[in-house]
Amino acid sequence: MGTTPLPADAHVHTEWSWDAPGGSMLRSCARAAELGLPSISFTEHFDLTRWVIPDQTQEQMQRAPHLVGGDGRFNPPAFDVAGYLDELDRCRTRFPDLRIMTGVELGEPHWFDEEVSALLATDAFERVLGSLHSISHEGEHHIVDDLDAATNPADPEPEDVVRRYLAEALSMVQRCDRFSVLAHLDYPARGWPPRLGPFPIDRFEEELRAVLAALAASDRALEINTRLPMDPRLVDWWCQAGGKRVTFGSDAHEPGLVAHGFADAAAMAVQLGFTQVADDHAWRR
Numbered sequence: 001m002g003t004t005p006l007p008a009d010a011h012v013h014t015e016w017s018w019d020a021p022g023g024s025m026l027r028s029c030a031r032a033a034e035l036g037l038p039s040i041s042f043t044e045h046f047d048l049t050r051w052v053i054p055d056q057t058q059e060q061m062q063r064a065p066h067l068v069g070g071d072g073r074f075n076p077p078a079f080d081v082a083g084y085l086d087e088l089d090r091c092r093t094r095f096p097d098l099r100i101m102t103g104v105e106l107g108e109p110h111w112f113d114e115e116v117s118a119l120l121a122t123d124a125f126e127r128v129l130g131s132l133h134s135i136s137h138e139g140e141h142h143i144v145d146d147l148d149a150a151t152n153p154a155d156p157e158p159e160d161v162v163r164r165y166l167a168e169a170l171s172m173v174q175r176c177d178r179f180s181v182l183a184h185l186d187y188p189a190r191g192w193p194p195r196l197g198p199f200p201i202d203r204f205e206e207e208l209r210a211v212l213a214a215l216a217a218s219d220r221a222l223e224i225n226t227r228l229p230m231d232p233r234l235v236d237w238w239c240q241a242g243g244k245r246v247t248f249g250s251d252a253h254e255p256g257l258v259a260h261g262f263a264d265a266a267a268m269a270v271q272l273g274f275t276q277v278a279d280d281h282a283w284r285r
C-alpha cells in the first residue's frame with residue numbers, strides 16, 4: 001500500500017438493510033477500527049419502489065418470501081429506524097474512538113417526496129445518499145441489476161436501458177434536493193452483460209456529463225463506489241463539470257467488505273487532485 005490514507009467509508013449496509021442478511025453493524029465497526037478508517041457511515045436502504053421481479057431472480061427471491069408481493073413485484077420491507085438507532089448507539093459505546101455516522105440510502109427519492117420528507121424530518125441521518133436502482137417503463141418499475149433482465153421484451157437492448165437509467169438519474173438530481181451525495185452513478189455497469197464485453201462508458205459520456213453538471217450546479221458530492229472499480233474517466237468528467245467533492249463508499253453488505261478497494265480508489269482521487277480534509281468524509285479539490 002502507498003502513503004495515501006484510506007478514506008472514510010461513507011456507504012455501508014448492515015443487518016438493518018433488507019438485502020444484507022450477512023451484515024453486522026458491530027463487526028463492521030470492528031473492521032473499520034482495525035483498518036484505521038477516519039469514520040464509517042451506516043447508510044441503510046430506504047426503498048419504496050415496487051419493481052417487477054425479473055424471471056432470472058424469481059428463485060432467489062422466493063428464498064425470502066416476505067420480499068415478494070402477491071402481484072410478483074418487490075415488497076420493500078420497512079426500515080426499522082428505532083432499532084437501527086439503538087444498535088448504532090450500542091456501537092458508539094463499544095467503539096468510542098471510532099467516528100460512527102448515521103445515514104440512509106434513499107432509493108429513487110424523487111418518486112417518493114412525501115415519505116422521504118417524513119423520514120428526514122426526524123433529523124436522524126447525518127449522511128443522506130441518493131440512489132437510482134430502477135427505471136420506469138410503461139407504468140412499471142424495473143430494477144437494473146441485470147441489464148438483460150431489466151425491461152420487458154419491448155425494449156430489450158442493454159444500451160437503451162443505460163440511457164433510460166441516466167435520463168432518470170438526471171431527473172432525480174434535478175427534482176430532488178433531499179440527498180447530499182449521489183451514490184453509484186455507474187450502477188448499470190454492475191449489470192452490463194458479460195457477453196457484450198467491458199462496460200462501454202465512453203458511449204454514455206454525454207448523458208453522464210449532463211448528470212454530473214446538474215450535481216455540481218447544486219453543490220453536492222459524487223460518490224466513488226468501490227463495488228466495482230470506478231472508471232477514472234467518470235471522476236475526470238466530474239472535475240470538468242466543476243465538481244468539488246467526492247466521497248468513498250464500499251457499499252459493503254458484510255463486514256469483510258468494509259473499505260474494499262479503497263487504496264486504489266484513493267490513489268485515483270489523489271491523481272485527479274482530491275485531498276483528504278480533516279473531520280470531513282468528503283475529499284476536496
Ligand SMILES: [Zn+2]
Nearest residue numbers: 105131183184
Ligand atoms: Zn444502492
Ligand SMILES: [Zn+2]
Nearest residue numbers: 011013105251
Ligand atoms: Zn448501497
